Amino acid sequence: MKFEYAPAPESTAIVDIQSEYNLFIDGKFVPSKGGKRFETINPANEKVLSRVTQATSADVDRAVKAATEAHRKTWSKLTGAQRGKYLFRIARILQERAREFAVLESMDNGKPIRETRDTDIPLAAAHFFYHAGWADKLDYAGLGKNPKPHGVVGQIIPWNFPMLMLAWKVAPALATGNTVVLKPAETTPLTALLFAEVCQQADLPKGVVNILTGDGSTGAAIVNHPGINKIAFTGSTEVGKIIAKSVASSKKALTLELGGKGANIIFEDAPIDETVEGIINGIFFNQGHVCCAGSRLLVQENIKDELLEKLKRRMSLIRVGDPLDKNTDLGAINSQAQLMKIRELAESGDAEGAQRWSPQCELPEKGFWFPPTFFTGVSQAHRIAREEIFGPVLSVITFRTPSEAIEKANNTPYGLSAGIWTDKGSRILWSAQQLKAGVIWANTFNKFDPASPFGGYKESGWGREGGRHGLSAYLKGDFS
Amino acid sequence: MRVDVRKTYKLFIGGQFPRSESGRSYELLDAKGNFLANPALASRKDLRDAVVAARGVAEKWASASAFNRSQILYRVAEVMEGRREQFVSEVMAQEGVTKAQATKQVDAAIDLWVWYAGWCDKVPTIFGSTNPVSGSFYNFTTPEPVGVVAVFIDDNSSLLDIVHGVAPVLAGGNVVIAIANEEYPLCAITLSEVIATSDVPGGVVNVLTGRTEELAPWVASHMDIDGVDGSGVEPAAYETLKRDGADNLKRIYSFKAEGSPQRIISFMENKTVWHPIGI
Known part of the structure; x- marks a missing residue:
């Protein structure tokens, strides 16, 4: 039995991809200090979608400084209730611009529009919505009274669920009062750069979220930067072990979501x-x-x-x-x-x-x-x-x-x-x-x-993401 | 006059009290500098034997009911209570403290067992969750033991630190390889005699005496150890422990010298189960 289908393509008119992208640091798109550009392609037809920036260690340094300032001056001064409202705003904007994100994700990643439309993007918005509600209830997160954020969090995410992994990382970090330096995967940077625009639309204070595109060397510069207090990584077990070794001699907290063979x-x-x-x-x-x-x-x-x-x-x-x-x-x-x-x-x-x-x-x-x-x-x-x-x-x-x-x-x-x-x-x-x-x-x-903790035993990683268990990884309490 | 019958301090592996396979021991002096004992100097091979013993009984201990584990930990406190005098004299000899100070420490150590005994069947309630996911699913999260945990005992005290290290790891359903502090091995071995007579299955607790700096690298690189409490490891060696332990992503932590459920859940993994709801 063979079913014939007429093509039913989703229009790409909804997305507006720029020919080149800068880095998102301190609330603005800024050119790199010395970084080259590299192409990101559509894996379904090998056409170049855009040219993005290879962030250098000088760029990482700038982003960490911006995140540190933002943590000290603005983000840690806000009450949880006010912080939460920024997350609610972001969740709403993601819902409003859901189709645009879904199409862009599909183009940059190669995954079916059915999945980006019905799974990736709705879940990403849900993650912000869920964590928004945590921001003023951290006393109930299971770490004792008045738990504290780590400060600046370095986050490195993979290419398989670019926008969803961004949400898994950024939403709990912001809800708990941390500021973020995030690197999307080399082959799927575009939805993270669109998310930077969402941060601007939400009037998120500058420096709270910084987005640096680049390859593994940018990731290594983030992992090894002394101004970062916590690393959250999703990717291969091989790289996870390298990161664990890299931060062994520092005080950095570390969570890892790694490989599996389910x-x-x-x-x-x-x-x-x-x-x-x-x-x-x-x-x-x-x-x-x-x-x-x-x-x-x-x-x-x-x-x-x-x-x-x-x-x-x-x-x-x-x-x-x-x-x-x-x-x-x-x-x-x-x-x-x-x-x-x-x-x-x-x-x-x-x-x-x-x-x-x-x-x-x-x-x-x-x-x-x-x-x-x-x-x-x-x-x-x-x-x-x-x-x-x-x-x-x-x-x-x-x-x-x-x-x-x-x-x-x-x-x-x-x-x-x-x-x-x-x-x-x-x-x-x-x-x-x-x-x-x-x-x-x-x-x-x-x-x-978002309410369900996700993460692995043994060599599949350290810690959980989602739910109360995931939230606690972004907090320090009496209790830790 | 009667000549004392002195005690031989050996290792505790798989419920037995062997000497080190290496045949080595070291001379331990008391707080005044007089000879106290020749504790065994555990080797890499002793560590490997302890891991085999621990792994062999890990499933049994993990699958014991929380209530059962709770009773067994309480039983340790009971048996310890009957040996208070022995612990007091060992604490005095090792630390050079007064009888009153030693007694206070022994009492605190016994009470700490009682406190952790009560935690066994509370942990899943307090640290687990039922998760309100979207869609028609029942979804819950429960903490489970990681497996085999090596505990480097700290040196703030000769007895209390041992209980700080061992009791919470047992309460979470893990099996333990305790590496006694080099300065304070006596109470560790005496405590293992208590454990051996307290319904704790053989191999659930193993105690090695010897040199932390010698054993730490072997613990770090052993691929069948799942977690390490590095509280008793010096800062530089602790960094090395974390680096080498990353080869199988061991869960490695160190703790302040106080009782906390954090010590229990640090060596537990959260498991989340989904099932559809429908007719």
């Missing part, structure tokens, strides 16, 4: 059609560029064949292509480099003896694309069972007993997420208890909410 466990009594949808959502949401993706499918042996048949049929219906088309399910891979990494790992799966399956699908000629894929015959020793692929590639592993499922699920240095699919309530709670992971989705997957 197990999605399917027990024999799982409701099979819902489960298939959950598997699809678990690994193909956002092209699999998700640290908490359900990238290891652990399926009970006696239902494997039935499940895989249904999964194949469902995967054949996934529409891969133009991210701005409202019918698109799977968009472009974010960059050439990421595509190469996915290909290399998938090839290791072939070489190590696993069997690859993808539906027939036409991929556009321009841009970076990878079809939805799963591997069967995967052993736990295979690289595709151990390493984070960060792409639309699922490794299928079987188990016979519940305890074998748990043992396999926990057999990884990561511990970010896991899924459980079964009709039996006691088995859900037992499995959830046994799994060493910070987020457990039972009979669902890849759900996010």
Whole structure:
């Protein structure tokens, strides 16, 4: 069965991308001190969208000074109630300009407009709204009376959910009275720069939020700057460890949201059609560029064949292509480099003896694309069972007993997420208890909410984001 | 006259009291400079044995009910109470303080066990949450133990600091490898004798005596240790501990010498569970 769809592209008329962008420091867009420009492209067609600035360590220094001044002179002088109102303003502006953000995010990142429109941007606005309400209630955050902000917070975010990760970082930092120096990812800087405009529209005091574009060297300059009191990083475990080592000899506080190799466990009594949808959502949401993706499918042996048949049929219906088309399910891979990494790992799966399956699908000629894929015959020793692929590639592993499922699920240095699919309530709670992971989705997957703490066990990171637990990472109390 | 039967101070690993596999010991003097004991000088291999023992019983201790852990910690206080005189004399010998001062410290140490015993079954209530997410889902967060925690005992006191280090980590459901302070090993070993007779499963608490500077690098680089209380490590060595401990992202903290639930939850991970609500 093949469905024909007429293209339904979202218009790009709503966005106004400048040909070049400066850095956002102390409330203004200013040119870099010595930094070159680099291109940011649309990964779906490889067209250049804009040229942004590579911030130098001199720029980082300026931004930290601005943030320090803003913290001392304005932001720490405001009551929580007044601070909160700026966050409410930002939340409202994000809602008002939601479609513009969604289109821009889709263009710069390659993810489908359906996701940016329905998930990324609404959740980003919700994060500001949620944290706005915390600003005057910090005595209830669980750190004793009158907890204090750290001061200046350096935040480094990834390319997979550019605007949402910005919101996860900036909203709690501002609500708790910190000021911010934020670096968006090299390949996805545009929504962060648009957010700088939102800060201006909200009349946020100058210097409270500073946004520096750049690559890893800009990130390193932020991590190592002595004027920064706390670092919050989302990205790979490899870089997270480097950051942890870098700040070991300083007094900087540090939270890390790192990689994962989530197990999605399917027990024999799982409701099979819902489960298939959950598997699809678990690994193909956002092209699999998700640290908490359900990238290891652990399926009970006696239902494997039935499940895989249904999964194949469902995967054949996934529409891969133009991210701005409202019918698109799977968009472009974010960059050439990421595509190469996915290909290399998938090839290791072939070489190590696993069997690859993808539906027939036409991929556009321009841009970076990878079809939805799963591997069967995967052993736990295979690289595709151990390493984070960060792409639309699922490794299928079987188990016979519940305890074998748990043992396999926990057999990884990561511990970010896991899924459980079964009709039996006691088995859900037992499995959830046994799994060493910070987020457990039972009979669902890849759900996010500002009120829900998110973060990993073991090498998936330090601390949580979201909820009271996430908020407390931005505060110092008697109690810490 | 009667000749004293002197005590041999050995290690405490997996519920047993072995000497160091290295055969080493060091001479410990009392506060006046007289010979006090030859405590064992633990080696890297002893540390590894302690980690194996601790890991082996970690799941059992973590899955014991909070009420059960609470009773066991209270039991430690009970058994300690019966050994007050021994602890008082050891504190006096090591610190050179008066009997009144030593007694005050021993009383505080026992009371601290009682305080942490009461925390075991409060922590998830106070530090967990039910989260009002959008959409039809039930969503809750509970703190869980990280696993194996190494505790470097500080040197503000010869007994109280040991309880400051060990009790909260146990209360959170973790298993412990305590590295006694080099100056003050006696109460650590005597306390392990208390623990061995207090229904604490063997391996849940392990005590090594020796040199912090020798053991800290091995603790930092051991890939099966999940958390470290570095309160008893000197500042420069603490930086190294944090740097080397980053290889498996150990949770590493140091604390002021006071009781706090922060000491419990620092070595706990928050787990959030989602489930749809529907008919």
